[in-house]
Amino acid sequence: MRIVNRVLLGVLGAALMAGGAAVLVTGRHSPDAVLLSRADRVRWRDEDWWWPGVIAGLSVLVLLALWWALTQLRRRRLHDVQVPLDDSAGASLRGSALEAALSADAESLSGVSRAHVHLHGHRTAPRARVRLVLTASAEPVATLRALESEALAPARGSAGLPHLPTEVRLRGESHGAERAR
Structure with missing residues (x-):
């Protein structure tokens, strides 16, 4: 589990750094700039696969988070x-x-x-x-x-x-x- 924890923290840290860098880069051009424009936000809404894909992706993330939390609570050694x-x-x-x-x-x-x-x-x-x-x-x-x-x-x-x-x-x-x- 130590390896899984380290990899998970590394991936999460990299994603947060990439998101922060994206916000910094878009904020430099103008103070009113946004990360995603309105056209980018509504582009996929009319596609049939969009909402099932979003729900499936989020469901997988929730299940992985629950699995990780349960493995953290499990006792490793018999006391x-x-x-x-x-x-x-x-x-x-x-x-x-x-x-x-x-x-x-x-x-x-x-x-x-x-x-x-x-x-x-x-x-x-x-x-x-x-x-x-x-x-x-x-x-x-x-x-x-x-x-x-x-x-x-x-x-x-x-x-x-x-x-x-x-x-x-x-x-x-x-x-x-x-x-x-």
Whole structure:
């Protein structure tokens, strides 16, 4: 969303600057000058496509603005996870603590150089996104099996979660090219 926000602000800023420049340029010729003459303003009114086109364009702009506003309000991270206990009250586990524990467990696996975990979803049904950077000697299938058994299963058990759906993205570690001699 940061990229979308920056692009949206850039386009909006460019449009406002272009509009301001147009007003400045037309205002220089005479103080009574207008941006659009009467002939320019009424030119398209008699065309059949004009009003449906204007309404469709404005509708798209309103829908895009609503979409953007809703994405700004959406929570990006899961702040806490509800841990079920024997009594009905339950307990709360910080999402950042679970993320840090999962990241540390994942980084300790053989063949993993870096790991990043992001929790999202609902506090009673969290989901995890895991990004792993693998070393050149890592075996992806073995690494995924180890991640499940040595990181995800203990996290589910300690948090009392019956399920922890996880999306894993693997990437190879970048390294410089070797020269042949």
